[in-house]
Amino acid sequence: MLFMTVSPFLNSAFDLTTVTFISSLIILSVLSLCFIFHLRFKSKALPYLQGFNSLWTVRFLLVLFIFLWSIVELLRLPFFRRKYLYPFFPSLDIYQQANLCKIHVVLSLGFFEPAFLVTLLFLLNASIRKKTPNDGWAITFVFLTCLPLVVLHGLIVYFNPLENRIPGLLRQTSVVLEDDTVLCAYPFLNSVVFAAFGAAYCAWFLFSCWRVLSLVINKGLRLRIYGLGSVVLVALPLQVVSLAFTVLWNPEDDFYGVVSLLVFLGAFCCAVTGEGILVIKPISDALDAGGSCCRWTPRHDESPLQQGRKMDDDEEEEEEEEERVAFGDLEGGKL
Template sequence: MPYSRFAVDALGVITIILVLILVLAGLFCILYLIYFHTKIRGQGYNQLGYFHGPWIIRIVFILFAIWWGFGEVVRLNLIRGEGRLLSAFGFRWQETVCKCYIVSSLGFAEPCLYLTVVFLLRASLQKSGTLSQKWNGKTVGYILLFCLPVFALQLVLILAGPQLEKNGLKHLPEYFTSPVKQSEDDVALCTYPLLSTFCHGLFAIMLTSYLVERICFELKGKKMHPPLTLHRHPLCADIIEEFQKCHTDHPLGKFLGQCTELKVKLDRCFRQEKAIKRKANFEQSKKLKERLQAYRKETAEMQS
């Protein structure tokens, strides 16, 4: 059921308000990131250096989001029609705006947002690297480089769409390739071509698959605590029992931090236990070495 004109305009107003909030929040975050960066460098908070390493990439992410928000405002039907902002322009000009919007949004803004999120999450999984001064610049270059094929593909689909309809894809409906729908009052309404949306979704699936694979790989590579067997860890037996009981009593809460405090205690106990065992092994090794030296000395005296 199509929406009424009032409902469409109301959604347009809400969209503009949300985009305005996005812009204001983004500008505030950019200013705060710059302030935070200056504070860290000025007062020598080296402990926060790794956390704040990708600050330029965060700013770039905000700029991509603002660019995407402006595109969403441009495509609104609220600014089209009689007496509206774009009413002075003809249908062809409005059609060109819609084409530019599709290429800008599906070919540049959204892929860059996805890529930026992937690089930020990937950086958070690394033990080092984001402290490098060149990391931010290289990452921006990689984002634009990986986005270029998607941009070119969307551009080809939009420009070649009419030709595809006339030649090879006559049997396909218009919404497969057309980014514009003409209304009764000769207004160009922006739509998402199905082919462009399909390519965009395929790109998002590829990035998501890569990110999930990287996360699984990193998690497998991390060392977990030793097997929780009481006979192997007598010094930590009480904490192990409490930890296992917590997991049994809170099957869902354990994923929400219900047993985190016990996990911290358990890790601390394992470290202390390891230190005690290391010290005991060192003492045994020292005694064995002394006995071996005494035996060699005694053997040498007997031979002489």
């Protein structure tokens, strides 16, 4: 009786914590989009900023995938479904809620999270190329990499030929409680597929970080790469290990809520770090290097380019030039 009383409270606490993190990530994504489009509009008037804005489409794609992953993560939370879905879809029955759990597994583990991780890796590799990759090639690369994953996850969830030979605990995508609450779960086979992707990705990411660090001489950029690499190479394996531990408990158990929260936090840390280091920070540095002409203020009668050139102090001009050279080392400030 004690367990049945405490468990719903803990599940609600885990859901509320997850919703709080997702809300902060959505706000960060909106802020990232504001930075991207602000630099995009400024670069049309200032030729100097066009080099910094060369991969704006790929950055936009990174933020978009993170935003969509956040929305999909909300679908698995009973707290969110009760408060925000039921008022608009009162006829949402148990079977339809179970389908939402299947959709969550396929889209979260199979597409959106791998997509933003691959986009993050593409931006990292593009930073050491002498020629800026074409945006169309970047989009094609991301979708071709993630397409086999989403197809495999979809086949496992919806058309698994081994379904009758695998214990229900290892293939369940949801569990229905006595009060008709549907709890989403991570199927074992889908976790194995994502673990294989995570292992290959970590190896590829580690090699890419080593290549970039071997070419970068700017101290600030090196610190960013170390920070990005440390977070991704810790958070992603933590997520994979947490997925493996979900097999040990049922979704209605308290420990399952802890482990599923760790699964979410692993991806959350990668997303926040990617947006901060690969989107917000480089764009902010580019705007700072552009001077007063790139501030978030309306234009005055005098053109921004003329305002930027009015620097009478020789020491300030020299410092600005050093910043431009540092950012230009990695193709217009991609990092």
